[in-house]
Amino acid sequence: MLTRFFSTSRKVLTGSILAGIIVALLCGMLQFFLSYHKREAKFDTLIIDLRVYMESYFSDLKTSIDTLQPFTLSTCQDVSAELTSRAAFSVNVRAFLLVRDNAAFCSSATGPMSVPMKELIPDLDTTKSVDMALLPGTPMLPDKPAIVVWYQNPLVKGGGVFTSININLTPYLLYTSRQDEFAGIAVIIGNMALSTASGHLINVNDLHGTPIRSATLKDVPLTINLYAQEWTTYEILFALLFGLICGIAAGTLSFYILNIRLNPGKEILTAIKRGQFYVVYQPVVDAKELKMQGCEVLMRWKHPTMGEIPPDAFINFAEAQKLIVPLTLHLFELIIRDAALLQTVLPPGAKLGINIAPGHLHSENFKDDMREFAASLPPDHFQVVLEITERDMINQLEAAPLFEWLHHEGFEIAIDDFGTGHSALIYLERFTMDYLKIDRGFVNAIGTETVTSPVLDAVLTLARRLNMVTVAEGVETPEQAAWLRQHGVNYLQGYWISRPMPLAQFLKWESDVAIESE
Numbered sequence: 001m002l003t004r005f006f007s008t009s010r011k012v013l014t015g016s017i018l019a020g021i022i023v024a025l026l027c028g029m030l031q032f033f034l035s036y037h038k039r040e041a042k043f044d045t046l047i048i049d050l051r052v053y054m055e056s057y058f059s060d061l062k063t064s065i066d067t068l069q070p071f072t073l074s075t076c077q078d079v080s081a082e083l084t085s086r087a088a089f090s091v092n093v094r095a096f097l098l099v100r101d102n103a104a105f106c107s108s109a110t111g112p113m114s115v116p117m118k119e120l121i122p123d124l125d126t127t128k129s130v131d132m133a134l135l136p137g138t139p140m141l142p143d144k145p146a147i148v149v150w151y152q153n154p155l156v157k158g159g160g161v162f163t164s165i166n167i168n169l170t171p172y173l174l175y176t177s178r179q180d181e182f183a184g185i186a187v188i189i190g191n192m193a194l195s196t197a198s199g200h201l202i203n204v205n206d207l208h209g210t211p212i213r214s215a216t217l218k219d220v221p222l223t224i225n226l227y228a229q230e231w232t233t234y235e236i237l238f239a240l241l242f243g244l245i246c247g248i249a250a251g252t253l254s255f256y257i258l259n260i261r262l263n264p265g266k267e268i269l270t271a272i273k274r275g276q277f278y279v280v281y282q283p284v285v286d287a288k289e290l291k292m293q294g295c296e297v298l299m300r301w302k303h304p305t306m307g308e309i310p311p312d313a314f315i316n317f318a319e320a321q322k323l324i325v326p327l328t329l330h331l332f333e334l335i336i337r338d339a340a341l342l343q344t345v346l347p348p349g350a351k352l353g354i355n356i357a358p359g360h361l362h363s364e365n366f367k368d369d370m371r372e373f374a375a376s377l378p379p380d381h382f383q384v385v386l387e388i389t390e391r392d393m394i395n396q397l398e399a400a401p402l403f404e405w406l407h408h409e410g411f412e413i414a415i416d417d418f419g420t421g422h423s424a425l426i427y428l429e430r431f432t433m434d435y436l437k438i439d440r441g442f443v444n445a446i447g448t449e450t451v452t453s454p455v456l457d458a459v460l461t462l463a464r465r466l467n468m469v470t471v472a473e474g475v476e477t478p479e480q481a482a483w484l485r486q487h488g489v490n491y492l493q494g495y496w497i498s499r500p501m502p503l504a505q506f507l508k509w510e511s512d513v514a515i516e517s518e
């Protein structure tokens with residue numbers, strides 16, 4: 001017994017740990033997967049936003065420069081004032097330079113000049129219609145990197161407009177430092193790059209790490225690289241924690257469920273200890289006056305996680321687990337606890353119907369248990385009726401003397417669920433029983449058969465002949481009650497009179513309430 005218990009416990013524990021680990025891995029991976037997708041979407045949005053922003057900036061710049069292209073035919077004196085004001089009103093532009101014969105001849109910043117482009121910016125190719133370069137600084141702002149852009153004027157030999165614009169990555173630096181998954185961005189033109197990581201120009205080959213996203217602008221040879229960390233510590237910690245919590249929850253839950261499934265006996269004993277069982281009382285009324293003459297005590301189990309478990313399930317369980325005796329003793333305790341209050345609504349001699357499972361009936365201590373129970377009830381008040389099913393009378397040799405003893409001790413006996421067992425009639429003749437409880441299956445049939453209920457009729461005649469008092473169970477409709485009363489049934493029990501009720505409700509219940517509906 002003990003080894004079986006331990007091996008079951010070990011099985012439950014191993015199973016639960018396994019379930020916990022699997023769920024932890026699954027949930028952790030799911031969390032990783034989800035944050036991976038979130039990151040991907042974020043990177044996509046950021047790179048698209050950057051590209052669209054820069055493309056629109058350069059397209060605006062091109063439009064401004066197009067209006068300056070005719071100036072390349074003029075003299076610097078004629079256009080320098082206009083050039084200066086255009087530069088002042090163009091966002092981020094440091095200077096516009098007019099170029100003719102491959103030499104800059106007019107600057108918006110310094111006025112007339114004459115410097116060959118090859119000298120000014122050796123990297124720029126003025127034979128191209130558009131070209132770009134990154135500079136560490138310009139004459140006015142030598143320490144501030146700039147982008148220089150060349151737009152050729154095809155109508156003028158070696159002519160075009162050349163502009164230097166500010167490049168400032170500070171906003172991105174601020175942005176990426178706030179988003180801990182981003183490591184930075186880099187702007188690349190030719191073989192030079194400016195990145196949020198260094199702050200000054202570097203060679204492309206000195207950029208380290210592979211960008212997570214990269215985009216090249218449509219009209220200008222500029223590439224933006226986006227860098228990110230593989231995983232942030234936050235994401236890793238979160239996924240680990242999430243997996244851990246899910247794993248613990250799943251492990252605990254499966255431990256609980258497996259314990260109940262593989263170890264139901266322990267669960268019943270625990271439930272007794274924790275007070276999860278309670279009783280409900282269902283009134284039994286006499287058929288003539290419909291006044292309460294007693295009640296049947298029915299057990300309920302309110303499980304903390306599984307909710308209400310029906311008695312049909314746990315009584316059979318308890319019997320299979322050989323725990324019906326402790327469970328019935330617990331039922332006795334619960335009744336004894338309620339007895340003083342029950343006495344206030346049940347008159348002396350009122351019947352207290354208690355279901356006794358066969359496992360208890362034939363147990364060693366049954367007589368002692370019954371004596372002790374009777375002694376703990378208020379003296380000479382309740383008439384305890386033990387409800388026993390026909391199936392339990394199979395052990396006839398034991399049953400006859402036991403019933404005799406019970407009667408001698410002042411208990412009454414009811415045959416429960418009459419008509420559902422086998423060879424019922426033989427038992428009726430052989431044993432002295434006080435009540436016959438007609439199973440609700442028969443009562444249910446009343447009204448459904450067109451004529452009457454011939455079997456029920458025969459049972460009632462037989463019971464009368466044998467001097468047995470009859471109780472009809474499961475009376476649900478006024479038609480059923482009327483039929484039963486006409487056919488001489490002595491007591492009625494069922495939803496038509498009242499459902500089983502917890503003590504507080506039972507104490508307030510008055511039979512008159514139900515009878516009004518008659």
Ligand code: C2E
Pocket residue numbers: 282297298299300310311312315331355356357387416417440473474475476493494495496500
């Ligand atoms: P039972 O002894 O036949 O108990 C009567 C059952 O019929 C109860 O179900 C009761 O709620 C239900 N009932 C009463 N009136 C009506 C009605 O008008 N219509 C319908 N459809 N049902 C009605 P419950 O409480 O679920 O109990 C089911 C069975 O569990 C009982 O059948 C009894 O065999 C067993 N049981 C309940 N409590 C105990 C207990 O404390 N000890 C033992 N050994 N068995 C118990």
Ligand code: CA
Pocket residue numbers: 296355387416
């Ligand atoms: Ca019963």
Ligand code: CA
Pocket residue numbers: 416417437439473
């Ligand atoms: Ca019954």
